[in-house]
Amino acid sequence: MPNLILRVVSKILIPPIIIFALYVQFHGDFGPGGGFQAGVIFSAAFILYALVFGLDAAENVISTSVLRFLASLGVLIYAGVGIATVFLGGNYLEYTVLASTQVAGQHLGILLVELGVGITVFSVMLLIFFTFAAKGRA
Amino acid sequence: MMQEHLSIFLVILPLVAAPIVAIMPRGRYAWAFSFVVAMVCAVIAGQQLWSVTHHGVISYALGGWAPPWGIEYRIDSVNAFIAVIIAGIAAITLPYALLSVEKEIPEHKQPLFYSAFLLCFAGLLGITQTGDIFNVFVFLEISSLSTYALISMGQKRQALTSAYQYLIMGTLGATFFLIGVGLLYSQTGTLNMMDLAKLLPDVVGLKTVHTGFAFILIGIALKLALFPLHLWLPNAYTYAPTVITVFLAATATKVAVYVMLRILFTIFPDGFVAASPAGDLFIILGIAGVIIASVYAIYQTNVKRLLAYSSVAQIGYIALGIGFATSLGLTASIVHLFNHALMKGALFMAVGAIIYRIGTSHISELNGLGRKMPWTFAAIIIAGLSLIGVPGTAGFISKWYLVLAALEQQAWFAVAIILLGSLLAVIYIGKIVETLYFKPAKEKQTTIQEAPILLLAPTWLLVIANIYFGLNTELTVGIAEQAVQALVGTPK
Amino acid sequence: MDFLIGHYNYWVAIFLMMIGFYTVISHGNLVKKIIGLNIFQVSVFLLYISMSTVTGGAAPIITEGVQLYSNPLPHVLILTAIVVGVATTALGLALVVRIKEAYGTIEEDEIHEQDHSL
Numbered sequence: 001m002p003n004l005i006l007r008v009v010s011k012i013l014i015p016p017i018i019i020f021a022l023y024v025q026f027h028g029d030f031g032p033g034g035g036f037q038a039g040v041i042f043s044a045a046f047i048l049y050a051l052v053f054g055l056d057a058a059e060n061v062i063s064t065s066v067l068r069f070l071a072s073l074g075v076l077i078y079a080g081v082g083i084a085t086v087f088l089g090g091n092y093l094e095y096t097v098l099a100s101t102q103v104a105g106q107h108l109g110i111l112l113v114e115l116g117v118g119i120t121v122f123s124v125m126l127l128i129f130f131t132f133a134a135k136g137r138a
Numbered sequence: 139m140m141q142e143h144l145s146i147f148l149v150i151l152p153l154v155a156a157p158i159v160a161i162m163p164r165g166r167y168a169w170a171f172s173f174v175v176a177m178v179c180a181v182i183a184g185q186q187l188w189s190v191t192h193h194g195v196i197s198y199a200l201g202g203w204a205p206p207w208g209i210e211y212r213i214d215s216v217n218a219f220i221a222v223i224i225a226g227i228a229a230i231t232l233p234y235a236l237l238s239v240e241k242e243i244p245e246h247k248q249p250l251f252y253s254a255f256l257l258c259f260a261g262l263l264g265i266t267q268t269g270d271i272f273n274v275f276v277f278l279e280i281s282s283l284s285t286y287a288l289i290s291m292g293q294k295r296q297a298l299t300s301a302y303q304y305l306i307m308g309t310l311g312a313t314f315f316l317i318g319v320g321l322l323y324s325q326t327g328t329l330n331m332m333d334l335a336k337l338l339p340d341v342v343g344l345k346t347v348h349t350g351f352a353f354i355l356i357g358i359a360l361k362l363a364l365f366p367l368h369l370w371l372p373n374a375y376t377y378a379p380t381v382i383t384v385f386l387a388a389t390a391t392k393v394a395v396y397v398m399l400r401i402l403f404t405i406f407p408d409g410f411v412a413a414s415p416a417g418d419l420f421i422i423l424g425i426a427g428v429i430i431a432s433v434y435a436i437y438q439t440n441v442k443r444l445l446a447y448s449s450v451a452q453i454g455y456i457a458l459g460i461g462f463a464t465s466l467g468l469t470a471s472i473v474h475l476f477n478h479a480l481m482k483g484a485l486f487m488a489v490g491a492i493i494y495r496i497g498t499s500h501i502s503e504l505n506g507l508g509r510k511m512p513w514t515f516a517a518i519i520i521a522g523l524s525l526i527g528v529p530g531t532a533g534f535i536s537k538w539y540l541v542l543a544a545l546e547q548q549a550w551f552a553v554a555i556i557l558l559g560s561l562l563a564v565i566y567i568g569k570i571v572e573t574l575y576f577k578p579a580k581e582k583q584t585t586i587q588e589a590p591i592l593l594l595a596p597t598w599l600l601v602i603a604n605i606y607f608g609l610n611t612e613l614t615v616g617i618a619e620q621a622v623q624a625l626v627g628t629p630k
Numbered sequence: 631m632d633f634l635i636g637h638y639n640y641w642v643a644i645f646l647m648m649i650g651f652y653t654v655i656s657h658g659n660l661v662k663k664i665i666g667l668n669i670f671q672v673s674v675f676l677l678y679i680s681m682s683t684v685t686g687g688a689a690p691i692i693t694e695g696v697q698l699y700s701n702p703l704p705h706v707l708i709l710t711a712i713v714v715g716v717a718t719t720a721l722g723l724a725l726v727v728r729i730k731e732a733y734g735t736i737e738e739d740e741i742h743e744q745d746h747s748l
Contacts (some may be wrong), residue, residue, distance in 0.1 A: 031691065036713060072157030079154045092146045094202030128720050135727060272707055279714045286721055295732035299741055302725045306654060306663060309718050313671055316711060320678050323704070 010052045017045040025118050029107060035114040039121025047129050055133050064130055067123040074120025081112045144189075145198050145211050148182045148221065149267055151175055152260035156253045165248025169236050172252045176228040176259070183225035183263075187218040191620060197269070205269070206330035212269030214624035219472070219617050220396045221266045223479050227388040228259050230483070234596040235381040238490055242293055242379045251291060255385070258284040262393050271319050271405070272329045274397060275312060278361065281393070282308045285386065289378040300373035307370045311360030314353045321350030331405055339407045348414075354401055355416060362394030364457055365427030368450045375446035380490035383442060387449055388483040392475045395456055399468070402460065403625045411463045420461030425555045427454030432562035436569065441489050441499040444566055445482065448525065451559060452478045458552060459540055465622045467543035472618040474536035477524070477607065481533055484521035484600035488514050491589035491597065501570070506579025508571070510586045513594050515574055517601045522567035524604045527560045531608040535615065639680035646673035658738040660729065664722045671715045678704040678711075 025038030050058035090097035095109020261281025290301035435447035459471030508515035524531035544552040653666025682704035690702035
């Protein structure tokens with residue numbers, strides 16, 4: 001069983017890390033932040049969990065097949081927003097047409113795209129970690 | 139309404155298909171999906187070429203941000219032509235892939251294999267479509283990264299080391315390119331190719347621009363495996379899965395050549411190449427590449443490796459055409475791009491069919507196989523003749539134009555080199571033919587049969603294309619001449 | 631002297647670039663090569679970022695009372711390049727892991743010895 005201090009500290013730390021990741025994710029269109037950074041921070045929470053509680057426990061929380069699905073989903077969200085704008089009469093990734101006003105459209109568009117980026121970055125980071133960590137298990 | 143969006147869908151389609159394919163449960167589904175995507179892309183690319191030659195340049199502002207501030211996709215006859223080569227080769231390679239991949243790649247890795255293949259495809263198409271020089275870097279890395287992964291899926295463990303070697307050299311090349319782009323940006327403040335072409339004449343005398351030019355040149359030369367920066371290529375082509383060798387040999391270096399042409403002749407002002415040492419450098423390296431790589435090819439004992447060295451030699455011819463920097467030389471280079479894709483595609487496919495049957499491409503194992511596999515053998519002969527440059531085949535056309543370009547420059551030495559290169563090609567193709575047909579077959583190989591039709595049909599499609607474009611030159615040369623116009627023509 | 635100090639960002643970039651480049655060329659250890667490659671790439675990132683600075687300019691976020699901003703475009707470009715760099719590093723390390731499994735070593739000369747190749 002892992003060290004008590006490590007377990008308690010990581011249990012205290014993981015929720016704020018996740019909250020911070022979400023903040024960075026959804027604050028990205030106002031200030032510094034965005035999908036790349038948020039995805040990495042989000043996955044850091046899971047990696048910390050895996051380091052302290054073991055790989056199996058972490059894979060119970062989120063399995064590699066789910067991660068592979070999520071990694072694809074993120075890209076599809078991104079591309080889907082682009083294709084949606086084409087069907088709404090704009091150019092590819094022209095967010096302006098997504099909502100009634102130009103500013104609202106840009107807001108919505110970048111939010112969705114960054115969400116896609118965040119999901120993909122998060123799941124790919126975790127996948128990389130899981131794949132490398134599982135090498136040691138065999 | 140869709141017409142104007144077709145150009146962007148050419149890139150988006152494989153890019154979207156890649157993640158979908160990655161989560162498919164079985165290799166066959168993944169193959170079927172990829173095949174449909176490649177076919178659609180080939181149709182779009184063909185339509186795009188038609189549209190460009192008939193209605194002029196297509197410009198597409200990504201995200202509605204007008205160029206030069208936003209990313210612009212700008213398609214003229216050069217990149218439309220290159221896009222047709224890539225999409226066409228992908229559409230022909232994928233039917234071939236079904237059996238070959240099932241033999242060489244474990245079932246659970248097949249969806250990921252096709253996913254990486256589509257990513258590579260999307261990256262290569264992206265390079266051709268975009269009119270933004272930084273975007274070129276991004277797509278270059280998309281295609282390169284997926285290529286490294288694909289090469290490492292080869293059966294032998296040497297595949298891993300050759301993928302690693304390619305990764306190091308490819309990344310160095312891409313980073314050199316990045317430095318060059320940064321230096322150009324620091325002097326002009328723009329990344330749009332057309333805008334660069336407009337702004338560069340004012341600052342072209344600056345040392346920064348010259349340095350940037352040199353960095354870009356070396357970076358791309360690494361990617362296109364220009365002699366002596368070709369060291370990654372023979373290993374990568376030898377140990378990659380057969381399908382990947384076919385696809386890379388026919389497309390990857392071609393795209394790098396396209397980027398080179400764009401930068402040398404569209405972005406930098408007229409006469410810059412002729413005035414700089416770059417032109418002479420291309421001629422010298424081209425000549426050295428043709429001779430040395432051909433001689434290397436003769437001494438190879440693995441047919442795939444032999445053909446890989448021959449590819450380096452063919453890149454030498456293309457470099458020669460670039461070095462002349464005349465419209466005839468560039469026409470020759472662009473025609474050779476297309477023809478080389480046809481003949482190397484056919485040759486690697488035929489060799490792949492042999493590998494499918496006997497599991498190796500080592501020359502000592504091929505004795506007498508030509509009589510067991512007559513169709514495969516015939517494909518090797520015809521594509522080989524095309525590689526040598528025999529009249530009536532596609533290879534003759536490009537060499538003919540290259541010789542014309544050399545004569546125009548009165549570069550007698552280059553003419554001699556081109557002929558010598560063809561002679562050397564006779565020797566190494568002859569070596570394959572001799573082993574395949576004239577050496578007695580080994581006893582254990584008596585049960586070997588002709589390759590399956592699914593492997594033969596794509597091979598012969600390319601072989602027939604070799605003959606067709608050898609007889610009917612109107613299409614290729616016509617488009618290539620138009621492409622050269624678009625390339626060197628002064629921007630509006 | 632002004633030339634030396636005025637261009638100190640270039641000196642740093644070139645210095646790092648050469649360190650990285652030399653590491654890639656001279657080391658036989660595959661992991662060290664990747665580290666060298668990383669240093670090489672980072673030097674280019676620094677070159678871009680330092681290029682974008684405008685003397686006296688603020689961070690490129692709209693704030694009241696600020697007229698002069700640094701050029702944000704190179705930052706965006708480098709963000710992309712960093713992501714590419716991360717992907718390259720991950721792929722390179724994955725290859726090294728596989729090479730270690732296949733050969734039992736990550737020293738270049740020992741690998742060549744096993745393959746009897748150049």
